Ligand code: COA
């Protein structure tokens with residue numbers, strides 16, 4: 476679990492200054508400024524210049540500013556990384572990462588900028604552990620649309636065909652202390668479907684979800700932040716465990732369930748996350 480909240484990470488096409496302006500006032504934890512798939516080929520060079528200008532203007536507050544570049548194997552990749560070196564964002568997001576060598580190439584171009592990996596190819600998912608282990612890698616963003624295309628699956632209820640990939644990437648992320656952000660929910664007017672997919676992503680262990688539209692932000696923040704019930708339970712567990720310890724016992728009981736030291740670790744993490752969210756929201 477990361478110290479900083481990453482409940483919501485909104486993609487914003489670098490080609491749309493109006494959307495970028497909007498982001499300055501949205502309650503998102505992270506912004507994924509996109510130069511890749513949300514920008515058409517004939518707009519890419521102009522979008523890069525727009526983004527450099529907007530980043531220099533600033534005004535994004537505590538939101539993590541992450542720039543998704545075009546692949547290094549495209550005609551725009553090198554120019555995008557040069558722009559990233561100039562912008563010094565909080566992270567650079569690389570599409571279609573297949574292995575640690577792809578990360579090395581980025582570090583050489585933008586040393587010091589934390590690298591985020593789009594996990595969206597079968598090879599990348601199978602190499603998730605080595606990618607997460609790379610010292611420069613700070614986060615994973617699941618590219619579930621690309622992954623669905625490559626796997627040959629149709630999107631479906633509860634994403635059963637996607638679960639192996641999601642689980643493999645979460646496990647690798649947790650093994651190496653990397654943030655893990657779930658893929659987008661395409662039907663941006665379907666609030667119930669979004670809420671259901673958020674709950675699934677939260678239960679799988681993701682820190683948050685990537686989003687395509689501002690209307691998705693509130694539902695996502697609620698799903699990935701601790702609920703009032705979770706916070707209240709965490710407080711009761713901590714109190715009950717402290718009382719048990721004072722009485723010389725290693726185990727407490729809360730609501731008919733045992734509470735051991737490991738549950739206290741989770742309870743403290745829940746309270747820390749709540750405090751981090753409160754600090755972020757000022
Ligand atoms: N970030 C910030 N603002 C956004 C936004 C985004 N991702 N998507 C839409 N908005 C803004 C619009 O600019 C508009 O603002 P305005 O009323 O001040 O003009 C407002 O939200 C309402 O937009 P709406 O008309 O509902 O959406 P749309 O039809 O213009 O756009 C999409 C729909 C899906 C094309 C658009 O949301 C989008 O481009 N999303 C990002 C897609 C992307 O990045 N894909 C790559 C990763 S999967």
Ligand code: MG
Pocket residue numbers: 512570571593595618621
């Ligand atoms: Mg993609």
